[in-house]
Structure formats: C-alpha cells, structure tokens
Amino acid sequence: xxxxxxxxxxxxxxxxxxxxxxxxxxxxxxxxxxxxxxxxxxxxxxxxxxxxxxxxxxxxxxxxxxxxxxxxxxxxxxxxxxxxxxxxxxxxxxxxxxxxxxxxxxxxxxxxxxxxxxxxxxxxxxxxxxxxxxxxxxxxxxxxxxxxxxxxxxxxxxxxxxxxxxxxxxxxxxxxxxxxxxxxxxxxxxxxxxxxxxxxxxxxxxxxxxxxxxxxxxxxxxxxxxxxxxxxxxxxxxxxxxxxxxxxxxxxxxxxxxxxxxxxxxxxxxxxxxxxxxxxxxxxxxxxxxxxxxxxxxxxxxxxxxxxxxxxxxxxxxxxxxxxxxxxxxxxxxxxxxxxxxxxxxxxxxxxxxxxxxxxxxxxxxxxxxxxxxxxxxxxxxxxxxxxxxxxxxxxxxxxxxxxxxxxxxxxxxxxxxxxxx
Numbered sequence: 424x425x426x427x428x429x430x431x432x433x434x435x436x437x438x439x440x441x442x443x444x445x446x447x448x449x450x451x452x453x454x455x456x457x458x459x460x461x462x463x464x465x466x467x468x469x470x471x472x473x474x475x476x477x478x479x480x481x482x483x484x485x486x487x488x489x490x491x492x493x494x495x496x497x498x499x500x501x502x503x504x505x506x507x508x509x510x511x512x513x514x515x516x517x518x519x520x521x522x523x524x525x526x527x528x529x530x531x532x533x534x535x536x537x538x539x540x541x542x543x544x545x546x547x548x549x550x551x552x553x554x555x556x557x558x559x560x561x562x563x564x565x566x567x568x569x570x571x572x573x574x575x576x577x578x579x580x581x582x583x584x585x586x587x588x589x590x591x592x593x594x595x596x597x598x599x600x601x602x603x604x605x606x607x608x609x610x611x612x613x614x615x616x617x618x619x620x621x622x623x624x625x626x627x628x629x630x631x632x633x634x635x636x637x638x639x640x641x642x643x644x645x646x647x648x649x650x651x652x653x654x655x656x657x658x659x660x661x662x663x664x665x666x667x668x669x670x671x672x673x674x675x676x677x678x679x680x681x682x683x684x685x686x687x688x689x690x691x692x693x694x695x696x697x698x699x700x701x702x703x704x705x706x707x708x709x710x711x712x713x714x715x716x717x718x719x720x721x722x723x724x725x726x727x728x729x730x731x732x733x734x735x736x737x738x739x740x741x742x743x744x745x746x747x748x749x750x751x752x753x754x755x756x757x758x759x760x761x762x763x764x765x766x767x768x769x770x771x772x773x774x775x776x777x778x779x780x781x782x783x784x785x786x787x788x789x790x791x792x793x794x795x796x797x798x799x800x801x802x803x804x805x806x807x808x809x810x811x812x813x814x815x816x817x818x819x820x821x822x823x824x825x826x827x828x829x830x831x832x833x834x835x836x837x838x839x840x841x842x843x844x845x
Contacts, residue, residue, distance in 0.1 A: 532584075555572045557570060632831055763810040
C-alpha cells in the first residue's frame with residue numbers, strides 16, 4: 424500500500440501564532456466522521472428503564488455484571504442505529520406524538536391533584552418510570568393481582584381516572600432532572616458539533632472541493648440525528664430506577680382488559696418482563712384502529728428518514744468512484760434507499776385494491792386474505808432484500824472509496840478553524 428506523507432515547515436524562530444496546515448489526512452476524515460457517527464448513534468440513545476431486581480447487588484462481581492449487561496444493551500441499539508438509521512427518527516416521532524395526544528388530559532388531572540406535571544413526566548411514564556405497588560391486604564378472590572405494575576402514560580391516565588391510584592405521582596421536574604444523566608449542555612454540544620459538520624460540508628460543496636463518500640453518509644446521519652435530538656429534547660436519558668406509588672385498590676376484570684388494551688405493543692421481539700422494552704410503541708387512543716395509527720406514525724417518520732438518507736447520498740451522484748460500475752451501483756442504491764418504504768406501501772395498497780376488485784365479495788374475506796398476504800409477502804420480501812443489499816453496498820463502498828480520493832479532497836476549508844471536536 425502506498426502512503427503519502429505530507430511535509431509542513433515549522434517557523435525558524437519564535438512567532439506569536441502558527442496557523443494549522445491547509446491539508447488533512449485520511450485518518451482526519453475517518454476520525455472526524457466517526458465522532459459524528461458516535462454522536463448520532465450512541466449519545467442520541469434515550470433508553471427505557473432497564474430490567475430491575477428487587478435485590479440490590481451485594482458483591483462487586485454482581486455490580487459489574489449488571490453494568491455490563493446494560494452497556495451491552497446500549498451497544499446493541501447503537502449497532503441497530505447504524506444499520507437502520509431510520510429507526511431512531513421514527514421512534515422519536517412516534518414517542519413525541521404519543522406524548523402530545525395525552526398532554527391535555529394530564530394537564531386537567533394535574534390541576535385536580537395539585538401536583539407538578541410536564542412533558543418530561545409523560546416521557547418518563549412512557550419509559551417505564553412510574554410503577555404501581557399493590558398491597559396483598561387490598562386483594563380479594565375475584566380479582567387478579569400482582570406485586571408491581573409498570574404502566575405507560577396511557578395506562579397511568581386510566582388508572583388515575585378509574586381510581587386505582589388516588590392521584591398522580593407528586594414528583595417535581597427537578598427530581599426527574601436529578602435522575603436524568605443527559606443534561607442540556609451535553610445535548611447542545613452534540614447539536615453544535617453536528618451543526619459544525621453540516622456547515623463544513625456545505626462550504627466544501629459550495630467551494631467545489633471534492634468530498635469523500637464517507638462524509639456524505641455521515642451527513643445523512645447528522646441530518647436525521649439533528650431532527651431526532653430536537654424531538655427528544657424533553658425526554659430523560661439513562662434513568663435507572665422506577666418511581667413506585669401505592670395502589671388504592673385492585674382493578675376489576677373489566678378494568679384489567681381496558682388497561683391491557685391501552686398498553687404499548689412492540690415492533691419485533693415481544694415484551695417478556697414487566698418493564699417496557701425499547702422497541703415498544705405507545706397506543707394512539709383516538710380511534711378503534713389505535714394500533715394501526717401508532718404503527719403508521721412510526722412508519723411514516725421512518726419513511727421520511729429513509730427519503731432524507733437516500734436523497735443525501737444522491738449528492739455523491741457525480742463523485743469519483745474506483746469504477747463506473749460502482750458509481751452506477753451507488754446511484755441505484757441511493758434511489759432504492761429513498762424509495763423503499765414508499766414503494767412498499769404503494770405495492771401493498773395496489774395489491775389489496777386489485778385483489779378486492781378481482782374477487783367478488785361473495786367469496787368472503789377468508790378467501791381473500793391468504794392470497795393478498797402471499798402477494799404482499801413476496802413483493803415485500805423482494806423489496807426488503809434489495810434494500811438490505813443496497814445498504815450493505817453503501818457501507819462497504821464509503822470505506823473502499825477512501826483509497827481512491829482525488830488529491831483536492833485532502834484540502835481543508837476555512838470552517839476547519841472554527842472550534843469543534845474531531
């Protein structure tokens with residue numbers, strides 16, 4: 424491998440100020456992009472409350488094991504954010520919509536109960552921050568009971584309205600802020616770093632300085648992460664323990680059903696513990712098709728993120744690539760990334776309309792559903808495989824192209840003199 428070592432002269436004597444060199448190396452590009460990707464995939468994580476034990480760890484080994492499990496959980500979600508950057512924005516939009524839908528109802532109860540309550544409290548509830556503790560003395564033979572229930576905001580509202588709890592928890596926003604490990608300063612530093620990267624890259628494009636494909640991919644992460652940060656500005660970060668409150672009574676069977684129907688559903692692995700998993704999506708309670716509406720909120724925001732992601736990659740449409748075939752594959756992958764979910768949604772809609780048109784209603788819905796599902800699964804599977812192949816190619820190609828950059832790519836632009844972290 425050929426390595427070019429740049430030479431920079433040093434002053435012959437003492438001078439008041441020495442300017443930075445006007446060139447950058449390959450590692451400068453890599454570390455600069457990695458710092459942004461770390462912000463976009465790690466520091467942006469706002470995890471739900473982790474699995475908790477009623478017993479505190481009583482040995483150093485148990486403490487390290489619990490800390491390691493929580494760290495591995497965050498690392499797993501960071502990897503998911505790299506492979507599926509549309510998920511953080513889609514989840515953030517879904518969470519913000521669920522908070523907005525119940526905000527007025529909580530405000531009414533806040534005035535009745537005379538307790539402090541804010542948007543942060545609703546986010547905290549949706550993270551599994553509030554639990555109801557039941558006393559065996561209040562149980563009777565006609566009800567189902569459990570020691571601890573972890574309720575999201577929708578369920579907490581219902582529990583208060585039907586009298587399972589007497590009042591909302593009296594927790595101040597300062598108390599929640601004390602539990603929050605992601606202060607506003609850290610978020611502002613992250614946003615400033617992302618803003619500097621965007622400004623630097625726009626300046627390079629304006630000055631017609633060649634830019635690496637890795638920086639274009641990082642740009643797409645930065646745009647989506649900036650929007651996600653703004654959506655989650657009031658959401659607590661890295662909270663470890665649930666706040667419990669006593670229940671005034673046990674619910675009846677009909678009330679249990681209502682509470683269960685209002686609970687969050689999961690995208691992917693099912694909920695296996697009492698705590699709310701990180702893939703939980705909170706119910707849109709406005710209509711009978713609440714699960715479908717909640718899923719639509721998530722998918723529409725994810726589709727928007729993919730459109731932004733794919734269109735941003737189209738900036739490198741005419742960049743230099745090792746071969747013409749790789750340039751063509753980059754173009755195809757960019758278009759496919761941007762159009763995957765809209766295309767899949769359109770295909771599902773057209774297939775449903777076509778099958779309903781071809782099959783008479785007299786044959787019944789039981790005859791129509793299997794055929795419709797098979798067609799949607801086959802077409803959806805094909806689009807999904809093509810989408811994954813396109814994403815894998817982009818990730819591979821951005822690093823391969825670093826070895827084939829034009830000489831002008833290593834010239835710096837003047838925003839490099841603005842204070843930043845790299």
